[in-house]
Amino acid sequence: MSLIDQLADALTAVQDPELHRSITDLGMVEDLDEVDGNVSVAILLTISGCPMQDRLRTDITTAISAVEGVKSVNLSFGVMSQAQRDNVKKIMRNGREKFIPFAQPDSLTRVIGIASGKGGVGKSSLTVNLAVAMANKGLRVGILDADVYGHSIPRLMGLMGQRPTAIDQMFIPLESFGVKTVSMEMFKPERSDAVAYRGPLLHRVLEQLLSDAYWGDLDVLLIDLPPGTGDLAISLGQLIPTSEILVVTTPQVAAAEVAERAGRIAHQIHQKVIGVVENMSEYTDPTTGALVSLFGNGGGEETSKRLSQLVGGEVPLLGKIAFSVELRVGGDAGVPVVISDPNSESARAIEEIAEKLVKRSKSLLGVRLGIAT
Numbered sequence: 001m002s003l004i005d006q007l008a009d010a011l012t013a014v015q016d017p018e019l020h021r022s023i024t025d026l027g028m029v030e031d032l033d034e035v036d037g038n039v040s041v042a043i044l045l046t047i048s049g050c051p052m053q054d055r056l057r058t059d060i061t062t063a064i065s066a067v068e069g070v071k072s073v074n075l076s077f078g079v080m081s082q083a084q085r086d087n088v089k090k091i092m093r094n095g096r097e098k099f100i101p102f103a104q105p106d107s108l109t110r111v112i113g114i115a116s117g118k119g120g121v122g123k124s125s126l127t128v129n130l131a132v133a134m135a136n137k138g139l140r141v142g143i144l145d146a147d148v149y150g151h152s153i154p155r156l157m158g159l160m161g162q163r164p165t166a167i168d169q170m171f172i173p174l175e176s177f178g179v180k181t182v183s184m185e186m187f188k189p190e191r192s193d194a195v196a197y198r199g200p201l202l203h204r205v206l207e208q209l210l211s212d213a214y215w216g217d218l219d220v221l222l223i224d225l226p227p228g229t230g231d232l233a234i235s236l237g238q239l240i241p242t243s244e245i246l247v248v249t250t251p252q253v254a255a256a257e258v259a260e261r262a263g264r265i266a267h268q269i270h271q272k273v274i275g276v277v278e279n280m281s282e283y284t285d286p287t288t289g290a291l292v293s294l295f296g297n298g299g300g301e302e303t304s305k306r307l308s309q310l311v312g313g314e315v316p317l318l319g320k321i322a323f324s325v326e327l328r329v330g331g332d333a334g335v336p337v338v339i340s341d342p343n344s345e346s347a348r349a350i351e352e353i354a355e356k357l358v359k360r361s362k363s364l365l366g367v368r369l370g371i372a373t
Helices: 003-012 053-065 082-092 123-136 199-211 231-239 253-268 299-311 325-333 345-358
Strands: 029-035 038-045 072-079 110-115 141-145 165-167 170-172 174-176 179-183 220-224 244-249 272-281 317-322
Touching: 003 029, 003 053, 038 053, 053 072, 082 165, 110 123, 110 231, 110 253, 123 141, 123 179, 123 220, 123 272, 123 325, 123 345, 199 231, 231 253, 244 253, 244 299, 253 272, 253 299, 272 299, 272 345, 299 317, 317 345, 325 345
Parallel strands: 038 072, 110 220, 110 244, 141 179, 141 220, 244 272, 272 317
Antiparallel strands: 029 038, 165 170, 174 179
């Protein structure tokens, strides 16, 4: 094999840091030349000012320098034309036009909507901690912050002020703690701007966030839904009919009555309600050792009982998460408690809930796996 062939082969192993595909497959290598061991490589970036240029420079230089006979490496960067960017999008979508990958019959991604009857029950905090706990178990996980009016996922995931890389109408989700994340907040001109969308536009926003993002291959996508039983809860069931719902409540029986409605609307649109989580449960006073029930008792059990009667099958109480200062502190700092304080009572409870959720009972019999032969 000639030196130039060895160099071309080395470049196939270099991946775009955001798209996770070979730079040769994506058509990013515009020119490759070698004279007396001096190598010149011209690379086309997907967008001008690509934030991954330095990472690409390092990875390409390392790959080329490892080839025997190379004395020097000279890199130059340009920008793709519109036609070349269109080709990249076509490659990433496997030749299909824009679509929602999780709604396809051959999708193996489990989509779970995190729902609540009312706000303030810790739904978003649970979403991020479950996602990170699942990622720590080796799963490929994504979060879609569909709480258009009250989005808080970027803060909880330590992504405040960051924006995704966009390739025309396709964008790359941001990633932290091994979890890919998309939120409406990332697309607002100013973080403090309010969102005032009405019904039909809300459906369109959810559809775009699902289809315009390049999620890659995910095992689980968690969708942080707005509280209540409004447009977006219904839209999720329409856009991804196989999506499941996890209901979050607090120990208050009054809150449980409201939480039941979130499960009821899911049942009405034929979504599976997979369980209930009780947040802000009783905790142990570190000074006296006494159990403290700030919000009462029994809400989780009551929600589970009512939803089980509704669907005619078991809707289990998957776990109780004690009222926790550590959970709140981790959220404010942008470091989920399963990372910042993994031995805390709340973190252990979340890990147990995540373990129950990842044990998927659904058979893969009859599902096309898309394995090339």
